Amino acid sequence: MAPRKNYTQEQMAKAIEEVRQGQKISAAAVKYGVPRITLYNKITGISPVECNMGPDTILTKEIEMILVKWILYMADNHFPITKDQLLDSVQKIIIEKDQGPSCPFTNKRPGKKWYKSFLKRHPEIAQRTAQNLTKARGDVTEDDLKEWFKTNTDYLKNRGLYDTIMTDPRRIFNTDESAFFLQPKPGRVLVRKGEKMFITAPATKKKILLY
Structure with a gap:
């Protein structure tokens, strides 16, 4: 029975690309967790680069x-x-x-x-444990707040949404009364691989706009 493939097509593709750029086959195999022999066979043309590694996924x-x-x-x-x-x-x-x-x-x-x-x-x-940093609320300056509003205003204007959103009172909520949570509870979250520590956005009780 052939050994079970416990790597993804994307891992193999990245390993192949690195070898084509000059990396050694053994080093690329270790880096991406793929079999060295399989990688060698694909690089040399002994086996096809792409092959079916199991049933189709539910989503495309x-x-x-x-x-x-x-x-x-x-x-x-x-x-x-x-x-x-x-x-x-x-x-x-x-x-x-x-x-x-x-x-x-x-x-x-x-x-x-x-x-x-x-x-x-x-x-x-990758999965990481989120850490809520509420102390950051006290470190926000007036300039930070002005920059935040400017950034969001520019975003809406560039997409032609500013007048529609800013003149619609149904889009304004008071988070004190509506119980909106702008940060998740501490726990496992999905982040970009390589993040050593993940800090969520600080909580706020100010009025916010929901786009």
């Missing part, structure tokens, strides 16, 4: 890449996505696709097995 590669970009974008902006939020989003996508009885998930919501496989397919994402 395009949709998974959208999820990856969303996860990394939210993490870079200090609003990291949790495991449950990711699974909830996938469930909504599956329901909208209306896969019917072909969906293998209970209630069309993926479980631990899919989640682990997703992380293996996208090694650029």
Whole structure:
């Protein structure tokens, strides 16, 4: 029986690319966790570069890449996505696709097995324990606040949304009364691989705009 493949196609692709750029096969194999012999065979043409490593994923590669970009974008902006939020989003996508009885998930919501496989397919994402840094609230200066409002105002104007949003009173909420939480509770979140410590955005009780 052939040995089980415990690496992703993306890992192999990155290893192949590094070898093509001059890296040694053995070094690239260790770096990306792929078999040296398999990597050698693909580089030399003994075996095809791309091959089927298992059953098709439930979501297309395009949709998974959208999820990856969303996860990394939210993490870079200090609003990291949790495991449950990711699974909830996938469930909504599956329901909208209306896969019917072909969906293998209970209630069309993926479980631990899919989640682990997703992380293996996208090694650029890692799990980290978030730390809420409420002390940062006291370090915010008036200039910081002005810059924040300027950045968001420019963002809305550049997209032609400023007049629509800023004149709609339904989009203004008081977080004291509405109980909006602008930071997650401490726990495991999804961030860009390489982050040693992750700090979420500080909490606030000021009025905010929901775009």
